[in-house]
Amino acid sequence: MSKRNLLICFDAFGTLFTPRKPVAQQYMEVGKSFGLAGFTEDDIAKSFKSAFKQESKQNSNYGKATGLGAEKWWSNIIHNTFKPYYGPSEQPPANLIPALIHRFHSEEGYALYPDVLPLLNKLRPDDRTTYGGNVIIGVITNSDNRTADILTSLGLHVHPLHYGQPYKRGGMRPRYDIDFTVLSYDVGHEKPDQRIFAAAEEVLGTLMHSTDADTKTPAEFHPERWRKVYVGDEYAKDVIGATNAGWNAVLIDRESGERQPDVEYLDNKQPASLWDVFEKTKAVGFSSLENLSKWIPSRS
Structure with a gap:
């Protein structure tokens, strides 16, 4: 079955923001x-x-x-x-x-990387759909309960939904840059433990099974129709954790240039569809989110 929907989650520290x-x-x-x-x-x-x-x-x-x-x-x-x-x-x-x-x-204390917002905007235009399906954007991070506040202070619109909190839909649905956060603080397990990725899938299911405020009908949720992608800056925690949990992984290595044997590095290749690459490999690498953005297919 074709995966028409995308769940893409990001690490926070070192991927979305960094100390000033x-x-x-x-x-x-x-x-x-x-x-x-x-x-x-x-x-x-x-x-x-x-x-x-x-x-x-x-x-x-x-x-x-x-x-x-x-x-x-x-x-x-x-x-x-x-x-x-x-x-x-x-x-x-x-x-x-x-x-x-x-x-x-x-x-x-922190600064947002300048390539974050352009990527989020490309992933999900204002109508919240792309590639013919839904796009849900989350954060999965080994952190305490400050993460959402930090991201908000850096100018991102972060939905208050986090793992362990019941989701209540109602009223108008504003545009959020981040739809939910999953913190090791709430889950009780840290990456690379597969249970923190399972927690994100649980939140996704909650979102998709919730009642739509506009139509008053249950949103359709079929897990097999979702492509799950995790973007982070640490190989051992982010790439290993995500791929062991059945996700595809994107390694963002902004500084070291170290190469991992099971990661396909795409910076120097002609941009194409990242989803086609993921049909052949579990993990890819870039030196920035800007370069990753070049491989995100344009909205169809």
């Missing part, structure tokens, strides 16, 4: 702005890595597993990153932790 400056540099600058001293960017990088490892061990899944919650989890990491530099008080300066929490919850 290296994370350790931003921590260092904010720490110094609150009067802390005696450290270099390298010192903060090492201290942050140690604090992150310790907190992950004590409170897994960004603190959700132990009831701590993501904001307190990150507060502990910030506190332990700077603890060696507090001095006799052994307490953080007032507002240091809130300042860093806010920075990395918004466009203050």
Whole structure:
């Protein structure tokens, strides 16, 4: 049966957005702005890595597993990153932790890659259909519950639907850049675990089985009619995870240029239909979303 519908999901960090400056540099600058001293960017990088490892061990899944919650989890990491530099008080300066929490919850700490919106606009024009079928765009990411807020702050229109939340359709259907998010924080499993991709398929089924507000009739959903594609920047988590879950994968390697043996790299080839390529191979690679866009068939 021809796959006329497309479910395409993206990784977030490193694929859709990136830190405006290296994370350790931003921590260092904010720490110094609150009067802390005696450290270099390298010192903060090492201290942050140690604090992150310790907190992950004590409170897994960004603190959700132990009831701590993501904001307190990150507060502990910030506190332990700077603890060696507090001095006799052994307490953080007032507002240091809130300042860093806010920075990395918004466009203050991150920047959207410039090739994101052009690709999303090509994938799904304003009438929300292309290639003769539906296109649903999601995000699947190993992250806590900040992701949707970060993407929104960067100018994307993100539907509030996420895994684990009942979907209620009603009223007019505005244009969204992202239809849903699937977070490891909600699923309890991280990529490359196949269960996080299964969670996205579950959300897709919820969307397609929901009642259409305009027609009042159930939307048709046949899983075998959907092509499932995942786009990410990490081979081990994104490509392996997606292909093992039965999806096609797109590896976006913006910097390293490292080649993986089971990925077909298309940057230097004449653009054609990506869907035809996926009939022969499970995974392809590009150096940017801009180059990926050249392989997305124009709307028919």
